[in-house]
Amino acid sequence: MTELLKDALHKAAMFCAYQERTQQEVRERLKEWAVLGDDAEEIIAELIQQNYLNEERFAKSFAGGKFRVKGWGKRKIKQHLQQRGISGYNLDQAMKEIAPDDYQDTLKELLNRKRQSIRDDNPLVIKQKLVRYALSKGYESELIFSVLNDE
Incomplete structure (x- = not known):
């Protein structure tokens, strides 16, 4: 491995460790550093071998974090993971x-919080806004209607 590649590997390892x-x-990122083709693949293979890069670990951490912190639904999480390859x-x-x-439970909590912020008396308008909100968060329509109809 040349000195340039060692340097790129070190920078990439720091990038993954963060x-x-x-x-x-x-x-x-390697492309930005002008490391292309086989050299880039060699660095990625080395990062995987040294356990700096693990897509299963990334996916689990991403899904858990977006669900717990941002309250995202499975559809939205899945879409974002697919965009990331x-x-x-x-x-x-x-x-x-x-x-x-x-x-x-998270969906119920999100809907209750949203319901309190809606300034309307018409139950149909309220339900429509709640459904639209939950869909935008990435929840499945069947689950949304099931939760709203239980209340």
């Missing part, structure tokens, strides 16, 4: 990070 990354993000097994593992009971 927070979880995907291979796609590392490739883009995560698919298949890693995507499935990420979705398993979200417990079904917590998922429904």
Whole structure:
């Protein structure tokens, strides 16, 4: 490995150590540093071997964080992971990070909080706004209607 590649590997390792990354993000960063082709793939392989880069770990951490901190639904989380190049097994593992009971409880809590901020007396308008809000957060329509109809 040349001195230039060692330097790029060190910088990439620091980039990955700061927070979880995907291979796609590392490739883009290497491209910015003018490390391309086989050299970039060699660095990525080395990062994976040294456990700096692990897409399953990234997917689980991303899904858990977005769900707990931002209250995102599975559809939105899945979409964002796919945009980051995560698919298949890693995507499935990420979705398993979200417990079904917590998922429904979080949706109920989000809807209750949103209901308090809606300034309207018409129940249909309120329901429409709640559904639109929950859909924008990435929750499934069947679950949204089920939660709203239970209340």
